[in-house]
Amino acid sequence: MAEITRETILQALGGVRKTDGGQDVVSLGMITGVVVRDGNVGFAVEVDASEGEASEPLRQECEAAVEAVPGVLSVTAVLTAERPAQRGAPSPEQAPPSAAAQPGLPENQGIPGIGAILAVASGKGGVGKSTTAVNLAVAMAADGVRVGLLDCDVFGPSIPRMMRLSGKPDTVGDSQLMPMENYNVKCMSMGFLVEEDTPMIWRGPMVMSALEQMLRQVRWGELDILVCDLPPGTGDAQLTMAQNVPLTGAVVVSTPQDIALLDVRRGIAMFEKVDVPVFGIIENMSYFLCPHCGERSEIFAHGGARETAAKLGVGFLGEIPLDGDIRATSDAGQPIVLAQPQSPHAAAYRGIAHRVLDLCRTAQDGGERRAPNIVMM
Numbered sequence: 575m576a577e578i579t580r581e582t583i584l585q586a587l588g589g590v591r592k593t594d595g596g597q598d599v600v601s602l603g604m605i606t607g608v609v610v611r612d613g614n615v616g617f618a619v620e621v622d623a624s625e626g627e628a629s630e631p632l633r634q635e636c637e638a639a640v641e642a643v644p645g646v647l648s649v650t651a652v653l654t655a656e657r658p659a660q661r662g663a664p665s666p667e668q669a670p671p672s673a674a675a676q677p678g679l680p681e682n683q684g685i686p687g688i689g690a691i692l693a694v695a696s697g698k699g700g701v702g703k704s705t706t707a708v709n710l711a712v713a714m715a716a717d718g719v720r721v722g723l724l725d726c727d728v729f730g731p732s733i734p735r736m737m738r739l740s741g742k743p744d745t746v747g748d749s750q751l752m753p754m755e756n757y758n759v760k761c762m763s764m765g766f767l768v769e770e771d772t773p774m775i776w777r778g779p780m781v782m783s784a785l786e787q788m789l790r791q792v793r794w795g796e797l798d799i800l801v802c803d804l805p806p807g808t809g810d811a812q813l814t815m816a817q818n819v820p821l822t823g824a825v826v827v828s829t830p831q832d833i834a835l836l837d838v839r840r841g842i843a844m845f846e847k848v849d850v851p852v853f854g855i856i857e858n859m860s861y862f863l864c865p866h867c868g869e870r871s872e873i874f875a876h877g878g879a880r881e882t883a884a885k886l887g888v889g890f891l892g893e894i895p896l897d898g899d900i901r902a903t904s905d906a907g908q909p910i911v912l913a914q915p916q917s918p919h920a921a922a923y924r925g926i927a928h929r930v931l932d933l934c935r936t937a938q939d940g941g942e943r944r945a946p947n948i949v950m951m
């Protein structure tokens with residue numbers, strides 16, 4: 575059977591017309607964020623806010639068209655609408671908890687109660703993005719900042735292990751989940767919602783709606799910052815996230831040997847394309863600090879990240895050494911900023927955490943991109 579690709583999906587959707595005899599939804603640019611994973615397909619149908627509920631039959635038609643493609647196992651289509659920016663987000667008290675879940679409600683562009691939203695991204699996997707996200711979140715919380723940590727890697731969640739959390743979140747009301755909490759950080763991850771050995775087919779179809787739910791149907795309460803650990807790379811899921819989530823800014827984690835690669839540029843370009851400020855690059859596994867003599871060895875060509883950041887016109891936020899203790903504590907669910915608070919590594923994470931918080935405050939004061947103009951309906 576032919577492999578199902580984004581193109582296959584768009585081809586199928588090319589047969590769906592917005593109105594009888596009118597143009598098809600693909601030519602009209604209404605289809606965004608196509609995600610294909612092992613035969614499970616997700617995408618968004620962009621409509622005018624005023625046509626929200628009336629577009630439900632069109633959404634269903636799109637789903638049916640893709641379901642008919644041989645080899646497609648499941649389809650999730652969501653309606654999204656652009657709307658003009660609104661000022662004055664309602665407080666959590668004003669906004670009923672289930673408001674975000676109800677189609678057609680005047681949902682605000684931000685998430686009630688959440689101050690800044692930070693994306694932690696990387697051009698590829700295995701560069702220490704999740705380890706960095708966890709240590710930054712924990713460092714901020716240790717300073718009294720109210721922090722949430724959202725694991726956006728629906729397919730390979732690592733936050734539960736790194737935050738030493740297990741079990742299922744409590745449900746409140748009709749459809750809200752309580753975040754799980756450890757080290758004073760409120761967390762939500764797909765890892766809490768599916769068993770580790772659940773076949774991917776159960777997870778696959780839901781990328782976007784799962785992210786939306788984890789953002790908006792979790793009772794985060796009042797947070798100063800929500801740190802979002804993005805999946806590695808710059809695929810459709812990440813782009814959708816960058817587009818649909820009111821991100822205050824993004825940081826990109828890279829190792830020195832990967833910094834020059836196209837992946838990092840792509841990551842930065844992805845955010846710039848959707849007007850999310852890139853706060854800068856964090857160089858991970860930057861140098862080796864000998865645990866015995868304290869000597870610093872530059873294993874990989876060190877310093878490249880600073881140069882690359884300058885070339886790309888983004889900031890350089892700091893460097894984290896390659897260190898066995900960082901790995902061991904991260905993998906054991908005891909982030910080094912707490913396990914060894916006096917270590918130079920912990921200090922490095924704290925320094926970056928402070929810089930990032932400052933940048934969030936500045937971005938919020940500027941206020942330009944606080945209001946995203948796309949909401950899920």
Ligand code: ADP
Pocket residue numbers: 696698699700701702703704705706732806858859860894895896897898900901902904905
């Ligand atoms: P990603 O999220 O980019 O896929 P992870 O955070 O899961 O990467 O890290 C991949 C592996 O590298 C993990 O085993 C982690 O403990 C280890 N690791 C991350 N940062 C460091 C570091 N600075 N020094 C040593 N090991 C690290």
